[in-house]
Amino acid sequence: xxxxxxxxxxxxxxxxxxxxxxxxxxxxxxxxxxxxxxxxxxxxxxxxxxxxxxxxxxxxxxxxxxxxxxxxxxxxxxxxxxxxxxxxxxxxxxxxxxxxxxxxxxxxxxxxxxxxxxxxxxxxxxxxxxxxxxxxxxxxxxxxxxxxxxxxxxxxxxxxxxxxxxxxxxxxxxxxxxxxxxxxxxxxxxxxxxxxxxxxxxxxxxxxxxxxxxxxxxxxxxxxxxxxxxxxxxxxxxxxxxxxxxxxxxxxxxxxxxxxxxxxxxxxxxxxxxxxxxxxxxxxxxx
Amino acid sequence: xxxxxxxxxxxxxxxxxxxxxxxxxxxxxxxxxxxxxxxxxxxxxxxxxxxxxxxxxxxxxxxxxxxxxxxxxxxxxxxxxxxxxxxxxxxxxxxxxxxxxxxxxxxxxxxxxxxxxxxxxxxxxxxxxxxxxxxxxxxxxxxxxxxxxxxxxxxxxxxxxxxxxxxxxxxxxxxxxxxxxxxxxxxxxxxxxxxxxxxxxxxxxxxxxxxxxxxxxxxxxxxxxxxxxxxxxxxxxxxxxxxxxxxxxxxxxxxxxxxxxxxxxxxxxxxxxxxxxxxxxxxxxxxxxxx
Numbered sequence: 001x002x003x004x005x006x007x008x009x010x011x012x013x014x015x016x017x018x019x020x021x022x023x024x025x026x027x028x029x030x031x032x033x034x035x036x037x038x039x040x041x042x043x044x045x046x047x048x049x050x051x052x053x054x055x056x057x058x059x060x061x062x063x064x065x066x067x068x069x070x071x072x073x074x075x076x077x078x079x080x081x082x083x084x085x086x087x088x089x090x091x092x093x094x095x096x097x098x099x100x101x102x103x104x105x106x107x108x109x110x111x112x113x114x115x116x117x118x119x120x121x122x123x124x125x126x127x128x129x130x131x132x133x134x135x136x137x138x139x140x141x142x143x144x145x146x147x148x149x150x151x152x153x154x155x156x157x158x159x160x161x162x163x164x165x166x167x168x169x170x171x172x173x174x175x176x177x178x179x180x181x182x183x184x185x186x187x188x189x190x191x192x193x194x195x196x197x198x199x200x201x202x203x204x205x206x207x208x209x210x211x212x213x214x215x216x217x218x219x220x221x222x223x224x225x226x227x228x229x230x231x232x233x234x235x236x237x238x239x240x241x242x243x244x245x246x247x248x249x250x251x252x253x254x255x256x257x258x259x260x261x262x263x264x265x266x267x268x269x270x271x272x273x274x275x276x277x278x279x280x281x282x283x284x285x286x287x
Numbered sequence: 288x289x290x291x292x293x294x295x296x297x298x299x300x301x302x303x304x305x306x307x308x309x310x311x312x313x314x315x316x317x318x319x320x321x322x323x324x325x326x327x328x329x330x331x332x333x334x335x336x337x338x339x340x341x342x343x344x345x346x347x348x349x350x351x352x353x354x355x356x357x358x359x360x361x362x363x364x365x366x367x368x369x370x371x372x373x374x375x376x377x378x379x380x381x382x383x384x385x386x387x388x389x390x391x392x393x394x395x396x397x398x399x400x401x402x403x404x405x406x407x408x409x410x411x412x413x414x415x416x417x418x419x420x421x422x423x424x425x426x427x428x429x430x431x432x433x434x435x436x437x438x439x440x441x442x443x444x445x446x447x448x449x450x451x452x453x454x455x456x457x458x459x460x461x462x463x464x465x466x467x468x469x470x471x472x473x474x475x476x477x478x479x480x481x482x483x484x485x486x487x488x489x490x491x492x493x494x495x496x497x498x499x500x501x502x503x504x505x506x507x508x509x510x511x512x513x514x515x516x517x518x519x520x521x522x523x524x525x526x527x528x529x530x531x532x533x534x535x536x537x538x539x540x541x542x543x544x545x546x547x548x549x550x551x552x553x554x555x556x557x558x559x560x561x562x563x564x565x566x567x568x569x570x571x572x573x574x575x576x577x578x
Contacts, residue, residue, distance in 0.1 A: 003313035006504045009497075049341050056345050060352045067356055071499070074410055078493055079486075086485035090478050093450050099364040175467040176457075178475050220292055225339065237342050240513070244349040251498040264496040281442045285450045 006091045016070040019250040023243045024216055030235045033222045051231055052224040057215050059129045062210045063248045069202065070256040075199045077258035078266050084121060085275040088114050091183040092282050095163075098180075101287045106166070111283045113159050118275060120151040122268045123189055125198055125259040152191055162183050198259050214249065220244050305555060306539045313538065314531050321515040321530040328519055336516050343517055346510055353503040354540045360495050361544035368490050368550040369558055375412070375483045376567050379405045382476040383574040389465045389473075398575045404429055404452050408567040411483055413443040413560045416491050416551040417494065419526070420444045445484050453477050491551055500545075507537060 037043065095110050116134045123129050129151050131142040148154035163184070167177040221238055258266045342472035386401050403426040414420045425433050441447045456477070460470040495502065504518065511534060543556075550558045 002316075003310060003542065004508070005315070006501065007508070009501055010505055053341075053344065053348075056348050060348050064352055064356065067352075067499075068359075071356075071360060071496070074496060078489060082485045082489040083482065086481050087478075089446060089485075090481045093446070093453050093477065093481070094474065097450075097453045173460075173467065175460075175471050178471065225341075233336065237338055237513075240509055241342065241345055241349075244346060247502045247506065248349070248352070251496070251502055254498050255496045264498050277442050278446050281447060282450055285447060285454075287454055 001007065002023070011244055013129065019243055019247040022246050022250075023239050026242045026246075027235050027239045029219075030222050030238050031232075034232060047220050047224045049224060052217075052221070055213075059210070059213055059217060059245060062213065063245070066207070066210060066252045067244055067248060070252040073197055073202075074255045074258040074264075074266070077194055080190045080193040080197075081266060081268075081271060084187065084194065085118065085271060087183055087186045087190060088275065089282065090116055091180070091187070092279055094176075094179055094183070095172075096282060096285075097287075098176045099166075103171070106162075106171070107283065109137060109162065110159070111279060113155060113162075115276060115279055116151055117155045117159070117187070118272055120155055121194075122272050124150070124152055124191075124267075125194055126199075126261070133144075153188070156184060156187060194259070200259065211249065214245055218245070306542055307535070309542055310535060310539060314534050317511055317534040318527045318531045319484045320511075321519070321527045322524070324515040325519045325524055325526060329523070335520075337520055338513060340517065343514070349508065350510060350537065351505065354537065355505055356499070357495075357544040358540055360499075361548045364490050364545040365550045365558075368487065371483050371486050371490075372558055372560065372563050374479065375409060376563060378410070378476050378479045378483065379567060379569055380574065381472065383571045385469070385472055387574050387576070389469050390459075391577070394464075395577075397455070397464075398577055399571055400428055400455060401452070402568075402572050402577045404448055404455075405571050406564065407432065408445055408448045408452070408511075409564045409567050410488065411448060413551075413564055415443070415445055416487055416560075417553070446481070449477060449484070451479055452480075487551065491549055494548055504539060507541060510537075 032065055067093055092110060092114050099106050099110075116137065119133055120129070129149075130204045131146050131151070134142055142279075145151055145154040145158075163172075163177065163180050166172050167174070172180070176246070221241065222234070225234060225238070254262060255264055259268065324518050328336075383401065383405065386398070390397055405523050411420050414424065422433050422437050425436070427433055436444070436447075453474075456465075456470065458474045459465045460467070465473065511530070514533060515526055515530050518529055522529065546554065547556055550556075551560060
């Protein structure tokens with residue numbers, strides 16, 4: 001097992017491209033500074049090394065904060081999404097246990113409605129609400145929710161209505177109704193938690209401060225190596241240092257919002273497909 | 288005093304360290320690269336490329352950050368996995384304790400059903416997270432039960448078993464063997480069991496974001512490329528040993544992170560899922576008074 005085999009994957013991330021672009025800008029800057037010092041005018045200005053170390057430590061601690069924050073946003077998004085799908089599965093398992101085997105109409109109704117709800121959640125989290133992809137559970141279903149601004153809630157309230165109807169007609173008992181209600185509550189809670197992550201941006205002042213700090217640091221960077229600054233290979237060496245720092249920034253930014261279409265984002269499609277297979281299996285489990 | 292309690296005893300165990308074995312070839316390559324740099328500099332090119340030491344220090348700060356981040360998140364998953372497994376255990380044991388008091392002592396059939404199904408659920412989850420369910424590990428509820436499962440080609444066996452458990456609980460309730468309050472209590476455990484399945488799967492299928500993992504690796508790689516030039520002028524061929532040592536220390540952390548990120552395998556570092564299943568079986572049978 002060779003550790004180096006990751007090298008083939010290197011160019012696949014978009015963080016790679018952003019960070020490399022900025023690195024090239026930075027290298028042009030360093031090159032200009034060196035050329036100026038060498039051929040035009042030696043400004044004889046230098047920043048002591050320990051100042052660079054010191055600032056480097058501070059920047060890195062700030063980045064630890066930033067990396068951690070955006071990672072945990074991502075992880076939490078994934079977590080709540082898992083709770084959401086797991087809750088839908090349990091919901092279906094329970095309601096199908098409660099309904100009679102012969103009650104095909106209601107069994108299929110719940111299977112399709114829960115499927116629709118998950119699909120609507122996916123679309124909602126991606127900021128692309130639409131009714132076309134939903135199953136037409138009963139004639140006029142899509143039309144009945146078309147005007148609603150929040151499709152998952154609209155679908156859930158129809159499910160709730162159906163559950164109450166089943167309870168009133170004594171298809172399910174009092175405590176079974178309680179159990180089912182719990183899942184409806186949970187489902188809304190989890191979706192809202194995902195939504196919070198989607199709609200809340202990270203605190204702008206922190207992010208800007210870190211960026212500004214990094215910018216100033218890198219502007220001073222060529223002058224820290226004043227004894228070497230006339231050598232052109234310093235362009236390369238400083239480029240690598242800059243890349244290390246700006247790569248942290250680029251990837252924090254990339255992972256911050258987990259509900260998109262990026263390679264690093266949560267694969268909503270495949271999670272939905274897996275859950276759909278499980279829902280399907282639950283529906284077909286003989287009683 | 289046991290041998291393990293002497294901390295340097297780890298030296299005598301080095302042939303068993305998995306990280307070292309995984310990395311040995313890669314370390315050799317890094318050493319060979321250092322040798323090549325040294326040789327070329329001394330006998331062929333004489334470029335005299337001497338990056339100042341503080342370049343390594345500044346890069347070292349970033350490497351430290353990325354490595355601690357990697358280790359932290361990987362360990363976090365490992366620990367979360369452990370907590371989920373204990374949740375699996377206590378959730379089912381609690382269910383068994385309740386079932387035991389709700390059912391009459393002579394209801395062998397249902398007691399047997401729950402004790403076996405709980406074990407089947409844990410075991411099928413374990414293998415589901417590895418290479419797919421091993422049917423021979425499951426316990427027969429009734430003759431032909433496992434055979435029957437095999438022929439059905441079930442997509443997700445843990446959920447299937449959970450469905451059967453839920454059906455049985457509902458049946459007990461509808462037959463008035465358990466009261467409505469007792470039914471509510473039992474239902475609670477179904478939720479938790481399914482949450483454990485989904486969460487374990489989440490840990491198993493989600494590695495840390497690709498860009499994080501790759502940035503660290505890329506960066507370690509570049510660091511290793513320029514590393515020999517820091518030593519070859521002063522140390523000559525001895526720099527090979529230093530480069531290999533630094534490679535082991537730094538890349539080793541990355542490799543460990545990768546390894547413990549998914550804790551459900553059968554490695555030395557993975558969670559003792561087999562043992563947990565066995566002890567769960569034992570205690571559930573004990574609670575339900577099944578000989």
